[in-house]
Amino acid sequence: MNFKVGIIGAGPSGLAMLRAFESEQKKGNKIPEIKCYEKQDNWGGMWNYTWRTGVGKYGEPLHGSMYKYLWSNGPKECLEFSDYTFSEHFGQSISSYPPREVLFDYIEGRIKQSNARKYITFNTVARWVDYNETTKQFRVVFDDLVNNKTFEEFFDYLVVGTGHFSTPNMPYFDGIDDFSGAVMHAHDFRGADQFVDKDILLIGSSYSAEDIGVQCYKHGSKSVTISYRTNPIGPNWPEGIKEVPLVTHFDGDKAFFKDGSSGVFDAVIFCTGYQHKFPFLPDNLRLKTKNCLYPDQLYKGVVFNELPQLMFLGMQDQYYTFNMFDAQAWYARDYVLGRIALPEKAEREKDIEKWVAEETKTETPFDHIDFQTSYIRELIAQTDYPGFNLDQVAAMFKQWIKDKETNVLTYRDKVYTSVMDQCKAEIHHTPWMKELDDSLERYLEEEVEVK
């Protein structure tokens, strides 16, 4: 096969792409030339924790939004790879909500079984892409950050797996310029330690606000106030966490809210979401989307309709994660290998419109789960990615939402059963609220003393 595939990013999406090609190769089939470039110094994407904030060692905007003490906020049984189970990796049953280091270990475990690392160049950022209409190739300029050197590569296909939880969306509020305490976006939150005994204000009402709020409460913040724009998150908050309407303005160390209330705070954390940003792509090749379930430029949620040689993985709002990236990567692989023939552009457009129209009809989180389940079902049907019981995963997602609504402090103590190998999760040795040590070592201990 004399063509070349470029992969940008070696996080869960880029690694899924490498794994997809590698599984093909293991069957004795030929694969094209592949190169993967990663801005960070290791693989794992968002799961590769860094203490840095803002920009990285070489001045690039930081990829990571990961923080200390982050535990999975959904059951691991919903994100399990269908070709590499948690039981296979750990050789034992573990709980349903592992911490970051454990999940990183799992992601790495699968990819380490392959020769994927040899395809990846680290500390190298995609700086600029041109598409040549004549040669039908992409020229990608990369920047080798360690050596301060730029170089070009040419590709027939380009797969973008750079994520969309890296570029903070940070609206302005009157008076925030002079707020006297700490101001940061969730992207730069690195753990609750810094906020022990502090009164903190979180602005936002999605996963970041919920999880950072609960983390800070757990690790000893004096009070946690969550300010929502439209709807409160709404679980039964314990004393010490409360929700208030949107901030109207700040004055000194004081924040004022729409309901006329106010409060004095030591820190404000903007949990106001992320922007999809692709600075290395010319705008006619850019995915321009908000966080939604079906970006309207992507056929099958993967193939850039204007130029199908360009693909994006993992750009959806996510219930499903690792196994969705896999399903997408396997689809992208089979398209690249010529096994999946794409219909004409207008046909593809119609298909996109059908899905987008379906998304418009969804209202509740349950609807969203069902939508994404159908999407993945369709993808998996077209490749040899090992199928799994999607209805059961959807049911677990729904149960997870109920668990959180019942008690946001204890939902991580629940256990689920793998649909991949029917392994039932263990109840963890320590209730989540009492477990302040999130290390892999501590997590895997069989008998522990509560510290």
Next chain:
Amino acid sequence: MNFKVGIIGAGPSGLAMLRAFESEQKKGNKIPEIKCYEKQDNWGGMWNYTWRTGVGKYGEPLHGSMYKYLWSNGPKECLEFSDYTFSEHFGQSISSYPPREVLFDYIEGRIKQSNARKYITFNTVARWVDYNETTKQFRVVFDDLVNNKTFEEFFDYLVVGTGHFSTPNMPYFDGIDDFSGAVMHAHDFRGADQFVDKDILLIGSSYSAEDIGVQCYKHGSKSVTISYRTNPIGPNWPEGIKEVPLVTHFDGDKAFFKDGSSGVFDAVIFCTGYQHKFPFLPDNLRLKTKNCLYPDQLYKGVVFNELPQLMFLGMQDQYYTFNMFDAQAWYARDYVLGRIALPEKAEREKDIEKWVAEETKTETPFDHIDFQTSYIRELIAQTDYPGFNLDQVAAMFKQWIKDKETNVLTYRDKVYTSVMDQCKAEIHHTPWMKELDDSLERYLEEEVEVK
């Protein structure tokens, strides 16, 4: 004149370039087509304060390292424009060390007299530059951040004035990953308020460490500890500020130093300098330099020797600032206009080597001042930028160093006399240590109550 000049950045350097062309135009002379692009939403570069940290509204690495309560740390008489004095701008005599807003007003005052703004496109970042050997033109891809649109422009000359105090240099120290308090680079420091009653550790021994340390002390930090690598800053610190040798490692909230001492801290601020970074340039057009007085790729400190159509302004380590950028911009202008003929490359190389060798011989801050004075003297001699008494400015710089050594808390109460118009600065209405309000309004009040 049928050629085109691109200017990247509308800070003090880019504005100097615009002003240089404009002063030529005012004399009735023709100038080439000019376009200037600025990443931020306003001009002023580093003097354009933002409350944001890390990345900006559109996810670009932030330019600004400016903080609340920043007052000039050198006498304004050393940075005065020779074609627009402080007296002319304010219509009165002011003190020698004005705060940020006052300096911004001064910079803006000069440029507002011209039609420079019409040449500038804001919120637009230079994304990628290619040089075409055949057409001898630069293709610059710009990214319109507001509209998420990219476009190309072609230039015969390119002037880079993007500064070099924007990309943090942040070394790793063992244990910093788990430091429990706040960790930031000086680039993200936005004012001392957040550190009132806190024990703070600054790592570094240059201007940032000195000034942030003094600011935090002034605004009420409980203690300020400054950790130096090689030499302490060394003034007679007041009780509450001390210097210690370099950090060896961190453990929890504790820092350990080379002399065996240790301390517990609420926050660590890395005052460890900046990197020169030009992500939009291919590496053969990149200035690769540390913070020095004579980057070895720049003829006359301005012209990129490998490709003289490319110029850099303000890339030196700086004693002189605004008037040095002016001297460079006037030089660049006259070269572009064909008034200054450059010698051959090898000759230019020799000239660079001569200056670099001179710099190597410098040892003390006084030597550095004399070096930069000579450099500027040479530049000014070649253009019509209004000459001024450089020896007297050099003497003021030296006195300023002595003043700081005598008392780092009171040196800003000293006054100097302008070499441009002999205006003697006023003693400010409030001693600097007692002045907690840095607004322009307060600064210009004639009679004040000490708050």
